[in-house]
Amino acid sequence: MRLFTLILILLTVELTAQTTADFESFNLPQDTFLNGSDGSGGFDDGNIRLHNSYNDEWDSWSGWAISTMTDTITPGFTNQYSCISGGGANDSDAYATAFVDGESLLHTTGEGRGVVEGFYINNATYAYLSMLEGDAFAKKFGGVDGTDPDYFYLSIKEHGRRNVNNDSLIFYLADFRSDNPEEDYILNEWTYVSLEQFENVDTLSFQLYTSDKGLFGNNTPSYFCIDELTTTDMALTSVKQPAEPTIDIFPNPTSEQINCRAGEEISFYSISDINGKAIVMNQNMNQAHSINVSLLDAGVYILNLAFRNGSVSTTKFIKQ
């Protein structure tokens, strides 16, 4: 009985162990960053993968970057990697910066992959100073007299292993909606966000919404930073590695659309050209599992598929 209890306790500990992605393992020197220019398409730390899209031709990126930038005073996009606290959470050096174009994604990976428990969040220097002082494109939050009910919030949606939850967790990075001006704030300290309300979160999508927007979309710079992202590991003994599903796409070559047949449910897809340049990013797969490619130029493309079981797969197709 004692032996059984001990085994049970050990097993329970193993089941509830946590892994933290603090991005220190990248060993970045101070005031440097990784923006995906190596073409890796993302960053892995702990049990987390952060997706990144890098345009080699234009030296530009979206999605996630890893940063140790400490600049808290330079406004503008030339300082787009910095966090307003000048470093990571709990006095660490490294953190991840998101540039949200539509949405930024992360998901759990690795042998001990589990569910996302929570993370620390803060404003990027670019967004913070823009809201604080205004810039050539974006307004100073609160307006001239500080009474404008401005806001800048992050909408976090979960994508569990088996289903997509359309409920979202809203986190305000800046909030001037209160009648009491003393309650107005622009976040400038690392703050923990718990994802307790979600169950079995293995993929998160992040979207930013602001009160300051025009014909061209958000005027407020669509940046924020995260750190110390914690996942609850699954016991190694109980983890069954998701097998890479067999996939079949047809017709190939194609001129209008391709249809996907796979052994697992597909959650997202993206398309890149033969050089790895992202053409279409992180689209939800429709129920028919068909993708319209009629607008693509003729050539060879790579279809990247992400499955509900956490596995990913790539295959080539030819657009005629």
Added chain:
Amino acid sequence: MILSRTAVLFILSLATLCSYAQTDSVWHKELAIISISESIPLGKQKTIKTESLSGLSDAGQGLSNTSATYIKSYGLGSLATLSLWGGSASQTLVTWEDLPITNPMLGLTDLSLIPMTRNQEVKLNKGGASTTHSSGALTGVMSIHQPIHYSDLVANLTLDLWKGSFGEYGSQFNINKSGKQFYLDLSAFHKQADNNFNYNRGNQVEQLENADFSLTGITLTSGYLINVQNQLQLNLWLQESEKGIPPTLTQTRSVARQEDKLNRLKVKWTHTNDKYKFVSHLAVSDEDNNYADPQILLTAENSFLNLYHSSLLQYYWAKTKLTTKYDLTKTKGFSKSYDASQEELNIFSSYVELEHQLDRFHLTAALRKEWRTFATPPITPLLELRYTLSKWSSSIKLSREYRAPTLNELYWVPGGNKDLRPENGWNKELWINYRYEPKGLAFTTAFYHRKINDWILWAPLENQFIWSALNLGAVRSYGFDTEISKRIRSANWSQEFQLAINYNRSENLIEQRAPRIEQGDQLIYTPLWNTHAGYRLDLNKLRAGIDLNYTSSARGINEDVAAFYNTRFFIHYDIIYKHTTNTFSFTIDNLLDADYRVIERRPMPGRQFILKWTLNFNKT
């Protein structure tokens, strides 16, 4: 000898086969001719006395003050661009002495950097002119020109000194000397201003900062009449300017600055006889445009070197005129934002035009073809038929229009797109003119319709945050442009009234996602109505005038820009003593102290004054 001349003619005709005419064409509609003048610009080919009004006005101020032309001004001394007939700033070509000076990198011209120096004219030819003036002249041409007059020996020395609101002051010195065989006009000028005016921001009154502006330059126009048939002309324009970029209404401060330098030199040879005319141009220009914003650690240093050559040949026989012309342009653009640090743009352009007079009808048919780097422009034809009956004339015109991508649209990193197609489409115009000189009555109206495909737009790429130059849509523009004026003269005085109304509908035909523009939407910063009313009184030594401009509301990017009025008053008084004339001028801009915007979030100044003294010494 005859054989020799025939051979020369033959060679010249080959050399200029398929080319084009600019100022030598007769069909252009010169809707507005402004110069530094107190006259109201109106109608076709109006001759205007050249006399400065308010300091050293720039071309943007001149046009917006005295015509129903929409100038997109970002503020005093700030960027100002011209939009004609519902088009964009890059769809109007700007020329200086027939040399295209539209920035080949930006594709537009900042009118705040074009000072209207003494004796210089700015002509505005509205309507499609891609055939006659090449790429970028989709909606018209603004030409800066100084007429040359050979006469008995005349010498003019002029000094202008002025002081204005918001720390503006400046001076201009001009020497103008002409003889039977030579002409010389030299202007040296400097002006600067703090432009630190007060403006309303919410419920607060604030003072604009970092809006200072200074401009220094020299212009030289000289001509030498070698003989009756041959003339040489040399033009020089050297200029440096510096301006602060003031904060927008969403900014608390700005320390951004911009410096521009230009060196332009042009030589022109004209040969004429009773059978033909030959004109050849050779020009070089070297321009810098440097922008720096230390606050955000941003610098953008851009420059270009431009070589230009053109030759024009016109034959006359009976009632027919054949014009051929070619243009050769070689541009090297230098920018750290180009992938290869420098990019080259080569353009060879050819044009042929045939004009024929048949009783009251005048027919013009023209073709143009360009070959240029990274674009394959189509052949652009033009057909115009004019009918004249006494004081009335009317014309119809059909032309194909296009605009090739600029260097930045092709090469800028990030976002440049080497696969961009030129904007292209068709333009139709109907003109009706009436002029009765003895009664001082003139009337001009134009109706136009234009559809442009492959409209070039900087927009975010789908699923990427990068803005790129894309061929996105199609735009249909139509409207009318009407001017009427009446002049009343007596022995000791004259009065002149003018009314101009310009209606422009410019609608998007294909829905855009970013920026969000629905099908049928009016384009941003394209007001439907622009009107101008003006009055001039000339009592010989005393001259005065008032201008009233109205611009209807326009759609902006974040908010609509409200309709606004702008009113201007001026008075001049001459004191003449022998060969010397002292002129005292007083000008009030924004007379009614209106609080208005032309561009959202960019404050405009309230009432402002300029006091000027001009000393002119004239000897014949």
